Amino acid sequence: MxxxxxxxxxxxxxxxxxxxxxxxxxxxxxxxxxxxxxxxxxxxxxxxxxxxxxxxxxxxxxxxxxxxxxxxxxxxxxxxxxxxxxEHASGVAGRVRLGTGATACTYLLPPLLRSLKARFPSLEIVVTTGNTAEMLRLLEENRLDVAFATLPIPARGFAVTPVMDDEFMAIFPPDQDPVPETVTPQALAARPVVLYEPGANTRRIVDDWAARGGLTLRPIMQLGSVEAIKEIVAAGLGCGVLPGMALRGDRTAPGLVARSLEPPLIRKLAIVVRPDKPLTRGLRAVVDGLQSLAGPGS
CATH class of the missing domain: 1.10.10.10 (Winged helix-like DNA-binding domain superfamily/Winged helix DNA-binding domain)
Incomplete structure (x- = not known):
């Protein structure tokens, strides 16, 4: 040497x-x-x-x-x-580069990131958002240490650990009448619909679901923001389809009505790393935190 x-x-x-x-x-x-x-x-x-x-x-x-x-x-x-x-120093230090989708970054990860920061104040977590293809490219180039991405992951030599399911929901304005109890592709195709912009996994998943029902959804608006879709629907301009994590608790805009899809539409989120990536204490802490999102007994 x-x-x-x-x-x-x-x-x-x-x-x-x-x-x-x-x-x-x-x-x-x-x-x-x-x-x-x-x-x-x-x-x-x-x-x-x-x-x-x-x-x-x-x-x-x-x-x-x-x-x-x-x-x-x-x-x-x-x-x-x-x-x-x-191990001989106090606590976990270093820098971990995490990639994830914009929806998970906004609605799922903030409590986890807050908890990690409180437990490991010397650990720097840098978050990058993008679609799955972008995150895999950054992982390959070693510009990310770990990704929290939507399955499927192409077989390109990554280590993939499924963590949780996220059910998509249809949303309707508060004065929509009648609102179906379950929403089929046919029911959506008959209404003005607002969807996420093309190119994102969220949109691809919804389009594939409709295609399995033999239909193509033709949205009146295509937006790049989950919150913008909520506001457009709340204004009575159409209905929409969004990941369930964006609609839990108080995350649904006032008055919006959420319904399950039929057949159910569920995406799986997973931890993705390079198999040759050294699992430092900081990276291990982040990976363990992501795995905890599965909840007890999962």
């Missing part, structure tokens, strides 16, 4: 994973010449060529692939050492 620079190793990993010196430079907030110099110095130190250009991408050589595996073990060993030392 004498003379081997860990920063140079991580720069090499970034180039190999992103396939680009410029992308690695952007990730590390460095100039491209600085990234090229670090990789060149690492190759000189090891006496082998680690990267080769194929078209417009930079890919690892056979020696580079071997080094990638060793760097992951080195990172795990360093994280383990820091974790072991943390």
């Amino acid at each position: 004498r003379g081997l620079n860990l920063d140079h190793l991580h720069t090499f990993v970034d180039v190999a994973e992103l396939g680009s010196f410029s992308a690695a430079a952007e990730r590390q907030n460095l100039t491209q010449p600085a990234v090229s110099l670090q990789v060149r110095q690492l190759e000189q130190r090891l006496g082998v060529r680690l990267l080769e250009r194929t078209g417009r991408r930079s890919t690892p050589t056979a020696a580079g692939l071997v080094l990638l595996e060793h760097v992951r073990r080195i990172d795990a060993a360093v994280a383990g050492a820091l974790d072991a030392l943390a």
